[in-house]
Amino acid sequence: MDAALRALAEPRRREILRLVWLEELPATSIADHFDDVTRSAISQHLSVLKEAGLVSERRDGTRRLYQARPEEMRKLREFLDTYWTTGLERLRDAAETAQRDKGVTNG
Amino acid sequence: MDAALRALAEPRRREILRLVWLEELPATSIADHFDDVTRSAISQHLSVLKEAGLVSERRDGTRRLYQARPEEMRKLREFLDTYWTTGLERLRDAAETAQRDKGVTNG
């Protein structure tokens, strides 16, 4: 969920996601949509989106076809709906997380 | 909207937002919830959240009281709902794409 939010924070990735929302597209077609960035950069963005589960990848010969995964987006929206208002336990959990991180940063 | 998504990409800021979701809190109280960061860091996070419109700030003597603005969060959710499937924007982009790589993809 963290990965999904980080992925969506980048405008270019949002645009990519919109491109492949309704139809499957090969990486090159997606890259062609952007005149100010290289194919390599788009490939890296696609990796991030895939890692975040926001797009699926399907191989077809030498091409890789990408498409959005609306289910994952729905999960994200549900997360945004419930995260802030879910009981006091979550507040305590947040405090615990903060404490745990304290030890990790030691190095 | 871009600022809101960027703000939410940071876990610490999500925690802050959750803390001030139900009650108004002064900056110090918020900072006290985190053992592993300084008050200064929290103050900077609060600035980002305020810039993004996700929290409101109210002055009370020497204190600054922060609270989440659920309205802005609702806008964000609406954005996430519609952005990918919004006709006009998407059709315009799709048309541009189609012109750019005329029939390059599947046929």
Next chain:
DNA sequence: CACTTACGTAAGTAATCACTTACCATGTGT
């Protein structure tokens, strides 16, 4: 006035990010 509390801001730093170029692997058609 001095002292304290609350809190933003400046400056600097290490890590991360988005990007580039160069390269490599794989699959298709001749």
Next chain:
DNA sequence: ACACATGGTAAGTGATTACTTACGTAAGTG
């Protein structure tokens, strides 16, 4: 086998980020 098209990956770079310490500022209290 060869050439070509597709596209991921490595390495490096400049910009941004999240953090720190140090300081400044505004409002209360004696």
